[in-house]
Amino acid sequence: MNRTYYLVLFLLGMGLTQVSVAKLNIFACEPEWASLAKTLGGDQVTITAATTAHQDPHRIEPRPSLIAKVRRADLLVCSGAELEVGWLPMLQRQAGNRKVLPGQVGYFEAAEQVERLGIPKQVDRSMGDIHASGNPHVHLDPNRLLTIASALSERLKTLDPSNAAHYRSRFDDFTSRWRQALKRWQRIAKPLKGARVVVHHQDWDYLFDWLQIVKAGSLEPKPGLPTSAGHLVKLRQALIQEPAGAIVYTHYQSPKAANRLSQLTGIAALELPYTVGGGEGVTDLFSLYDETLKRLLKVIP
Amino acid sequence: MYFHISIATALLLALCSSAVVAAEGGGFNPAISLILDGRFTSYDNGTDYELPGFMLGGEAGRGEEGFHLGHNELAISANVDDMFYGKLTAVVADHEGDTEVELEEAFIETLALGHGLAVKGGRFFSGIGYLNQQHPHAWDFSDAPLIYRGLFGDQLRDDGLQISWVAPTEHYLKLGGEITRGERFPAGGASRDGKGAGSLFVKMGGDIGESQAWQIGLSHWQADIEDRTSGGHHHDGAAAEIPTYSGDSQVSGIDFVWKWAPDGNASERNLKLQAEYFIRDEEGTVVMDDGSDTPETSTYNGKQKGWYLQTVYQFMPRWRVGLRYDRLESDNRGSDEEVLSEAGLDDEGHTPERLTLMSDYAHSEYSRLRLQFAKDESYEDADNILTLQYLMSLGPHGAHRF
Numbered sequence A: 001m002n003r004t005y006y007l008v009l010f011l012l013g014m015g016l017t018q019v020s021v022a023k024l025n026i027f028a029c030e031p032e033w034a035s036l037a038k039t040l041g042g043d044q045v046t047i048t049a050a051t052t053a054h055q056d057p058h059r060i061e062p063r064p065s066l067i068a069k070v071r072r073a074d075l076l077v078c079s080g081a082e083l084e085v086g087w088l089p090m091l092q093r094q095a096g097n098r099k100v101l102p103g104q105v106g107y108f109e110a111a112e113q114v115e116r117l118g119i120p121k122q123v124d125r126s127m128g129d130i131h132a133s134g135n136p137h138v139h140l141d142p143n144r145l146l147t148i149a150s151a152l153s154e155r156l157k158t159l160d161p162s163n164a165a166h167y168r169s170r171f172d173d174f175t176s177r178w179r180q181a182l183k184r185w186q187r188i189a190k191p192l193k194g195a196r197v198v199v200h201h202q203d204w205d206y207l208f209d210w211l212q213i214v215k216a217g218s219l220e221p222k223p224g225l226p227t228s229a230g231h232l233v234k235l236r237q238a239l240i241q242e243p244a245g246a247i248v249y250t251h252y253q254s255p256k257a258a259n260r261l262s263q264l265t266g267i268a269a270l271e272l273p274y275t276v277g278g279g280e281g282v283t284d285l286f287s288l289y290d291e292t293l294k295r296l297l298k299v300i301p
Numbered sequence B: 001m002y003f004h005i006s007i008a009t010a011l012l013l014a015l016c017s018s019a020v021v022a023a024e025g026g027g028f029n030p031a032i033s034l035i036l037d038g039r040f041t042s043y044d045n046g047t048d049y050e051l052p053g054f055m056l057g058g059e060a061g062r063g064e065e066g067f068h069l070g071h072n073e074l075a076i077s078a079n080v081d082d083m084f085y086g087k088l089t090a091v092v093a094d095h096e097g098d099t100e101v102e103l104e105e106a107f108i109e110t111l112a113l114g115h116g117l118a119v120k121g122g123r124f125f126s127g128i129g130y131l132n133q134q135h136p137h138a139w140d141f142s143d144a145p146l147i148y149r150g151l152f153g154d155q156l157r158d159d160g161l162q163i164s165w166v167a168p169t170e171h172y173l174k175l176g177g178e179i180t181r182g183e184r185f186p187a188g189g190a191s192r193d194g195k196g197a198g199s200l201f202v203k204m205g206g207d208i209g210e211s212q213a214w215q216i217g218l219s220h221w222q223a224d225i226e227d228r229t230s231g232g233h234h235h236d237g238a239a240a241e242i243p244t245y246s247g248d249s250q251v252s253g254i255d256f257v258w259k260w261a262p263d264g265n266a267s268e269r270n271l272k273l274q275a276e277y278f279i280r281d282e283e284g285t286v287v288m289d290d291g292s293d294t295p296e297t298s299t300y301n302g303k304q305k306g307w308y309l310q311t312v313y314q315f316m317p318r319w320r321v322g323l324r325y326d327r328l329e330s331d332n333r334g335s336d337e338e339v340l341s342e343a344g345l346d347d348e349g350h351t352p353e354r355l356t357l358m359s360d361y362a363h364s365e366y367s368r369l370r371l372q373f374a375k376d377e378s379y380e381d382a383d384n385i386l387t388l389q390y391l392m393s394l395g396p397h398g399a400h401r402f
Helices: A001-020 A031-044 A064-071 A088-095 A142-159 A161-188 A202-211 A229-241 A256-265 A283-299 B005-024 B148-153 B339-342
Strands: A024-028 A044-049 A075-078 A106-110 A196-199 A214-218 A246-250 A269-272 B031-042 B068-069 B070-081 B085-096 B098-110 B119-126 B157-166 B172-180 B197-206 B210-231 B242-259 B270-291 B296-316 B319-333 B353-364 B369-378 B383-394
Touching: A024 A031, A031 A044, A031 A075, A031 A142, A031 A161, A064 A088, A064 B157, A064 B172, A064 B197, A075 A142, A106 A142, A106 B172, A142 A161, A142 A202, A142 B119, A142 B197, A161 A283, A196 A202, A202 A214, A214 A269, A229 A256, A229 B068, A256 A269, B068 B085, B068 B339, B098 B369, B119 B172, B148 B319, B148 B339, B270 B339, B296 B339, B319 B339
Parallel strands: A024 A044, A024 A075, A075 A106, A196 A214, A196 A246, A246 A269
Antiparallel strands: B031 B068, B031 B070, B031 B383, B070 B085, B085 B098, B098 B119, B119 B157, B157 B172, B172 B197, B197 B210, B210 B242, B242 B270, B270 B296, B296 B319, B319 B353, B353 B369, B369 B383
């Protein structure tokens, strides 16, 4: 009896110490949000990124390991706007963790914090894999990113009020560094204004909107559909009429289509990092923008 | 659970009108999804299908010849409120010239119990095995593995309650249990006051690096069976004697799936390997019901087992190839071997096996065209089966399970 009593006390004690040192457990759907959460949360949060820069965030298997991670999460940080519609709802339904369900404070959708581009007037599958709530690739506009960072920081404070001062100071630090970097990016990116660029998928709409780059065509005939030989021929003809400065794609997309069009037209094919981890030295959001601009400026001087 | 065509039409019309309202409202609640499945099949054999050593029931059979419709289904699902999720799936099929609607699934599931717990109630596919919970449109081949055909009549589903729990551990661990009515094949009679069957299952899984993921499952199903008839609805009803089984039934299984994609990016290339093994023990009585007062009877002690191994490889976007091997074995004994033989429980010295090749093309993630060839030696007359199939998905369609 006595022994049982001590065992219970011991377990209770273990439980209590665990609670007092437990960090906020964050499940980030994509690497860009893992990076932002790390910057804003510092050592008060533990972060798991569900995907890497090598994986297409539209197409992720709802793997057992991801269910286990969602089960233990305090907060999900995702792009939203239906980017993860093919896998996240399945994870949420299977994990049995009510803290992170839609509408709960433990579910944060980045795209919901900002105005979105490309909201279709009507949705029809013949138009390809389009998102009714607009383009979800919001992290490639630095202004929108700041709005999202502010909302995410507020969310961290709500979930973990005892560390509110810590989160506030980290956000202030991030904001001032981001604003400085933004000035620098705007200055060096001037030559890109008005440039015409062919894309693989509509990943770059926000980046182009910010830099005033003109989208000269898309390798996917419809969003989400693989390219075809016939489509490349059409693109080539359009590009002869009105040339472009680059054909961009990212790590998780096969470079074949971009290289083929590059051969057909002589326009440079260019891999851009797209997200954190998508290129050498791209270790956070700052280096993501630095590297993206550097690579674009190399082919569009 | 069939109801008449006019009700089916009314249901469809009601759905269409509600879909229009939902679209106009700009919302997607409830989600309505339609699966279209059509086939052309050619067989070398014209004989009636049988699976020596197994009493067939449920959906089991080899399917129709020539052009025919497959598994066309309409599903409506939505979160009911912040606590419950609900789903109904109706299968619309032609059955001996009549169009019928079968209620395939109708269940509710808790959303927000928390602590890894979930409760499901209604009619649902059992959580045992790997393939059992997947809808036929998510299968990699156009038909079920032989062991699913032999034991479950293609798939095990029943009316009841399921409780499952996901452990808060580093690795995925899920425990589940079900208690169900026990009226549908392979149970029968809704014994124990309508709680005649039950199951337990465990699933574990994880990743190996970035490129590989695996899951392993163990399951057990048990039922007290009263008068399970077999012969299914695929026979033309000419048989005067209907074999029925009463007694105890225990099924145990192990399932394994492993997936690979370079860097975990499955959109270009990916590989899936899956295998399941089931064993069934039955002890009871077989009666050849011929309508008389003194039908032929035998004690029955049945041992049936089987496995399949399949692999599917997507070698470029849109294109996949697959290979499957099936094998069954049975050792059924009883007081009157002749009765067992009439009931189809004699393996006739034959080991059922089948080799299936598949290739499919998905224009988008919503459309798929499939060509399948099977060398079917599941009964004594070896058959070559060629199947051409389309599978299309309309409307919002949620993610498939791992």
